[in-house]
Amino acid sequence: EFQLVESGGGLVQPGRSLRLSCEASGFQLGDYAMHWVRQAPGKGLEWVSGSSWNGGRIVYADSVRGRFIVSRDNAKNFMYLQMNSLRPEDTALYYCAKDTVGLTTWGPGTRVTVSS
Amino acid sequence: EIVMTQSPATLSVSPGERATLSCRASQSVSNNLAWYQQKPGQPPRLLIYDASTRATGIPPRFSGSGSGTEFTLTIISLQSEDFAVYSCQQYNNWPQTFGQGTKLEIK
DSSP: OOEEEEEOOEEEOTTOOEEEEEEEESSOGGGSEEEEEEEOTTOOEEEEEEEOTTSSOEEEOTTTTTTEEEEEETTTTEEEEEEOSOOGGGOEEEEEEEESSSEEEEOOOEEEEEOO | OOOEEEEOSEEEEOTTSOEEEEEEESSOOTTOEEEEEEOTTSOOEEEEETTTEEOTTOOTTEEEEEETTEEEEEEOSOOGGGOSEEEEEEOSSSSOEEOOOEEEEEO
16 A cells, blocks of 8 residues: 655744655655645645656746755655745645645645744 | 636535536647546545546546547436536646545535
8 A cells, every 4th residue: 555654844933944755655666756745734735846766857936945855765666845934824734745746645645834 | 838727716506406517728738638526525536537537436427528639427316316516627638636625515
């Protein structure tokens, strides 16, 4: 069974950093493109970033470009989202998702709250 | 980036009836469009990919159609478990983008 589990969320002050992790099980992370998607409280889904299978192509949404960095360790089956210069509008539930023509597998999400 | 616009924002339909949800792209995405269902407290679930192909385990009362810039998700014979939020997503271009969602509620 394909599973994803996010971790690393929490309460952080504006301007600070946080690193999220996404652990894959039941499949080889290196076989798939992967994405980060977030959902602010009471709002819709927002695509944050996507990474090709080997990390050779990484694209960011305008809202996070220059502040967020995606990386992956396929050997360990982990993907990461380094979030810098956090803003209150980054407050959301962050999901990682596996790309198999559409996002077929999602984790339960990890909550990030940016507040002083 | 491609902007996805869903309508209506909220749709009220009676159980057993049909629901028709729309999604429009600001430029052509070919058939590279997916639909997701999301219930409170749960991650999204893929329903439809390639505009009209049902994902594994999705019942046939869900169907998708369209190409280019206009897409439709149709749910016939609505069941109680179908009342949820539905979102479309284009994956033709990166950055990928989602619509703002349509809430399907019980009438």
